[in-house]
Amino acid sequence: MTATSQATQNERTALSWQRTALSLMAGSVALTRFTFDHVGPASLISPTITLSMCAWVLFHNRTRYRRRNAVGPETSRHGGLAPAALVLCVVAMAVTELAELLGS
Structure with a gap:
């Protein structure tokens, strides 16, 4: 794999993390708007x-992307905290929707 394709692959991955976090933020705000009455x-x-979790994911992945594209060896490994944070976001949204469905 060439250096250019590796850099674009890293950039696409970083952008997909950003899109996912921003989508969850928007979805959570919309969900709250529709469920607050009930x-x-x-x-x-x-x-x-x-x-809060999505803001952390955005920050974490941006700094990770910058470190990964810096000159020199990679100093840290991805520990899986960002996917766990996004799973926690989805679970929180699901619990809110479940409370809405059971409360109606």
Whole structure:
């Protein structure tokens, strides 16, 4: 694999992480807007978790991408925290929607 294709592959991966995190942020805010009337203030838990976790994922992957494209050997390995954070966001959104469905 050439250096150019490796760099574009890294960039595509970083952009997909950003799109995923931003989509979850938007989805969480929309979900809260539609469920607040039935669930009440408890529906604010989901966007709080989601917005903070997704902001961390955005920051984490941006710094990781910059480190990976820097000159020199890679100093750290990906530990799987970013996927776990996004799973936590999806679970928080699912619990909010489940509370909406059970409350109606």
